[in-house]
Amino acid sequence: xxxxxxxxxxxxxxxxxxxxxxxxxxxxxxxxxxxxxxxxxxxxxxxxxxxxxxxxxxxxxxxxxxxxxxxxxxxxxxxxxxxxxxxxxxxxxxxxxxxxxxx
Amino acid sequence: xxxxxxxxxxxxxxxxxxxxxxxxxxxxxxxxxxxxxxxxxxxxxxxxxxxxxxxxxxxxxxxxxxxxxxxxxxxxxxxxxxxxxxxxxxxxxxxxxxxxxxxxxxxxxxxxxxxxxxxxxxxxxxxxxxxxxxxxxxxxxxxxxxxxxxxxxxxxxxxxxxxxxxxxxxxxxxxxxx
Numbered sequence: 201x202x203x204x205x206x207x208x209x210x211x212x213x214x215x216x217x218x219x220x221x222x223x224x225x226x227x228x229x230x231x232x233x234x235x236x237x238x239x240x241x242x243x244x245x246x247x248x249x250x251x252x253x254x255x256x257x258x259x260x261x262x263x264x265x266x267x268x269x270x271x272x273x274x275x276x277x278x279x280x281x282x283x284x285x286x287x288x289x290x291x292x293x294x295x296x297x298x299x300x301x302x303x
Numbered sequence: 304x305x306x307x308x309x310x311x312x313x314x315x316x317x318x319x320x321x322x323x324x325x326x327x328x329x330x331x332x333x334x335x336x337x338x339x340x341x342x343x344x345x346x347x348x349x350x351x352x353x354x355x356x357x358x359x360x361x362x363x364x365x366x367x368x369x370x371x372x373x374x375x376x377x378x379x380x381x382x383x384x385x386x387x388x389x390x391x392x393x394x395x396x397x398x399x400x401x402x403x404x405x406x407x408x409x410x411x412x413x414x415x416x417x418x419x420x421x422x423x424x425x426x427x428x429x430x431x432x433x434x435x436x437x438x439x440x441x442x443x444x445x446x447x448x449x450x451x452x453x454x455x456x457x458x459x460x461x462x463x464x465x466x467x468x469x470x471x472x473x474x475x476x477x478x479x480x481x
Contacts, residue, residue: 232337244344247381248351248372274372274383275411275425283340301342301349 218291219255222284231288237267237298239281245301249274252297263296270300278303335471347376350476352469358444358455364389367444367455373430373473375480380433382426383411386446387419396447397426400436405447430473437469 224235251270253263267282279302288294342349352371359366369384382399386392391413396405408424415421442462444455457465 234340245342245349246344246372246374248340248342248349248370250351250354250370272412273423299340299351 219258219261219288219294220291221253221255221286221288221294221296223286223288227288229290231286234283234285237282237284238279240279242278242280242302244303245280246303247274247276247301249276249300250297251300252295254296255294257292265296265298267298267300270298271302274300274302276300276302335468335475338468339472347374348476348479349374350472352472356457356461356465358442358457360453360455362451362453365392365453365455367446369444371433371469373476375476378431379427379429382406382428382433383423384408384426384444385421385423387421389418389420391420392422392446392453393449394422394424394446395449397424398445398447399428399432400439400441400443402432402436404432405445408446434470434473437466437473439466442466 223231223233225231225233249270249272251263251265251267251273253261253265255261265284267279270282271277271279279300281301283299283301285297285299286295287297338353340351340353342351350373352373354368354370357366357368365386365388367384367386369382372381372383374380382397384397386394394408394410397408398405406426406428408426411423411425413420413422440459440462442457442459442465446453446455456462
């Protein structure tokens with residue numbers, strides 16, 4: 201029984217079932233990367249809002265990481281630029297976070 | 304032999320979780336860059352303190368999370384906070400730490416997900432007030448509702464680490480201002 205469990209866990213970690221989020225650079229053990237998503241021609245930022253979604257083992261994924269959710273969070277009406285941050289630990293836990301800058 | 308390899312296999316899971324804990328818990332290593340973002344703007348810098356861990360109220364099944372936005376050219380910072388609660392709360396003001404003054408809270412939006420209401424509000428605090436809060440021992444945030452005051456707090460150990468990190472971020476902001 202233990203052996204089956206261990207094989208199952210290894211299989212989850214190594215297969216596409218592992219928790220994954222979009223990232224420009226992937227680390228097998230650990231990923232923590234920030235990158236740009238969009239930039240607009242609007243000038244200046246005085247507000248920031250964030251939103252996130254998570255994935256656990258690639259089995260459960262939940263959250264709202266939309267630009268709309270992040271804008272609402274920061275009370276932003278005019279977007280200046282949007283960055284995102286992806287985090288992944290051993291394919292067990294993954295997080296995708298969006299940061300919206302604007303006014 | 305087979306038993307030994309089986310025993311080794313059974314250690315993978317706890318070791319994985321231990322590694323996960325250390326890697327995913329920047330609080331442990333006190334890396335402050337995990338707790339804020341900064342953006343260079345025309346004539347000022349914008350600092351964003353990432354959302355805090357949830358703070359709980361003793362008197363109700365409510366949780367509070369906050370984030371802070373600092374503009375380097377201004378003396379006050381935006382303190383946005385979300386409260387999750389089974390009932391809708393009409394919030395009018397918020398007070399931090401041992402301070403005597405309440406600051407007006409402006410409603411941003413109210414949402415409902417499943418059985419929980421999420422209320423998001425915004426307040427403006429003088430930066431000095433926030434610096435004082437993060438250098439104090441009291442994590443308590445007092446929220447004024449139409450019926451009563453709600454106190455949200457964190458465990459002392461967690462607060463000590465978290466407040467030190469935020470104090471360091473404020474120090475960094477000050478150093479970049481000069």
